[in-house]
Amino acid sequence: MRQLRPSTIREILKVAAQPEIISFAGGLPAPELFPVDAVRAAADHVLTQNGREALQYGPSEGFPALREWISDEMQSRGIKSSPSEVLVTNGSQQVLDLVAKLFLNPGDVVLTENPTYLAAIQAFQALEARFVPVPTDDQGLIPEALPELIKKHRPKFLYTIPNFQNPTGVTMSGARRQALAQIAAAHGLIVLEDDPYGKLRYSGTEVPPIKHWDEAGCVLYASTFSKTIAPGLRLGWVAAPAEIFSRLLILKQASDLHTSSFDQRVAFAFLTGNDQSIHLSRIRGAYGERFGVMDAALKQEMLAGYRWTKPEGGMFLWLTGPAELDGLKLLEQAIKHQVAFVPGRDFFPAEGGSNYLRLNFSNSTPDRIREGVRRLGALCRAG
């Protein structure tokens, strides 16, 4: 029996899913932007043209045509890539599980940002990992801190979300990415670069992935279709150097044989049958607008002593309250006023963090964002 930590976020989501609650919790994309009609056409096409293949067992690596599409797409993100390095997974969450299984034994160290993605903490804790935070600032994690941490803790890998990090919304600068890749190569450090939000940039300029600078084959690059098509399809991937790929593949086989043949083919038909740039710019436009609305509302509602990040993409901002703020207590109050968020504490694998809130802005309309922030502001002022 391994260490298990029940997911507060999931329990909150159950309450927050009630339609009368304005939810800044969860990490849900806006469902009104899902390409439902195009997915329906894609499903129909797949079952009309290749029904038997779409319903049969398939290769553990993934549907070959989708692996090629993903490889091409990564090239366009600045990554040298080949389809043979692409493993299709059940969302990028499964990448965390497979990488944890491959590298971690009880007590092994993982380096992470602090705070970091809650479900990554869960995936690594399932293997009884220890977490060591890497110092960060508003440019992301600080690569110069790594050599000492590597020497002291001999980590099995570093986990990082360089674009619009979950939960902070912070983006790692290009210079730091390059420095990180160099330090990883020099010290033989495996880097798991998790990039679920990279395509959701609504302002600023794109920064090449860490893997762009990876000459030594130290970087595993993970991403997903959850934010660019739809999360219900559970489609993600990891690109890994050949030797690591072959071991991840065996673990994928043992985990669930392969990812849904049907969903993979539907996604491929959707991706090749529709102009992705139109679809993506709709999402980016809406999320940028919603961030702007939330930012403006926070300016209006929150007292001095509260500050928040200004992400250039993604789905979350990170609000820091005065030291005495108790996020969990605030949530209890907020639920009574029918507004929800995720208290920051659970995003810290190592220590504290009770005076932080994570606010999601992708899943509410501008009007509801204004109203929700108004209620939150009133509670903070009263508290």
Next chain:
Amino acid sequence: MRQLRPSTIREILKVAAQPEIISFAGGLPAPELFPVDAVRAAADHVLTQNGREALQYGPSEGFPALREWISDEMQSRGIKSSPSEVLVTNGSQQVLDLVAKLFLNPGDVVLTENPTYLAAIQAFQALEARFVPVPTDDQGLIPEALPELIKKHRPKFLYTIPNFQNPTGVTMSGARRQALAQIAAAHGLIVLEDDPYGKLRYSGTEVPPIKHWDEAGCVLYASTFSKTIAPGLRLGWVAAPAEIFSRLLILKQASDLHTSSFDQRVAFAFLTGNDQSIHLSRIRGAYGERFGVMDAALKQEMLAGYRWTKPEGGMFLWLTGPAELDGLKLLEQAIKHQVAFVPGRDFFPAEGGSNYLRLNFSNSTPDRIREGVRRLGALCRAG
């Protein structure tokens, strides 16, 4: 880094997938029996009626309506069950992974039939399990042998496929199932009952599941839609007592958040929109016919010294050759004559077994079965 054993079966499948090869390898259902049109109608219905929900994140437990359907279905199999005990997984393979994660630490013992399902060996080996075989005969595993094995090895659980076992096709008798449940209860032994083929009975009489006799909450019951709808959807489930369920659920969250919302809803729409008994009796009829053809062809082609099982359902029979038969060598020859099977060796977690072959009869037409067995017979007579 854990013990990894590459899957011979998957490598063979890649060769065997070439259309000119008559393949008795793999465990593929007959794709010509997939309900492609009904699945297309179901997908269209789901995306027309509930497109946003079908494409959004969903609960880790699974789609509630599908969990209810599954619970009802298990009742009809003779299992006392509630929807709250049903966890929907990515095929029943994922059940093996989750159960392994929950119970196994390196060196822990799992009791299994010998031979047993290849991918179960892989899933448990990923956690560095040790395998201890339970004695079996043509009625399945022998429960009376368990108390001594439990005392000696303190196993974390027993893994068994009581219906039309993979690879042997053997079915455990009802009396033994009842005895097994009693012994498990008396000794606190967890039993993982894997029942992927239970609905594929084409002759003989149905036997209630082991879980039917489970008063103590020792039995986890796993099954799948891979054989009754289609494997490409990757939908399976486990029914587990509340305390174990809650821990499996946390591991499911950490593994991949949840199973495809889309596939779950499509399956539910298919299950409720079509008469399952008609669909199932088509599959049973075809598989029964194909088993009969293979059995008759083997009688005609194989020399004395070869014998094989006569399963009453499922997709496999198990052929035992003379002691000097080398299944792997025979496969090399067979591939040259464009016929494939899986050598028995890999199904034995502990020792030997080179003079066995597993033959799949579900995935080839009667004519190709006759021709494939003719070629195999010629090779065996020549060898």
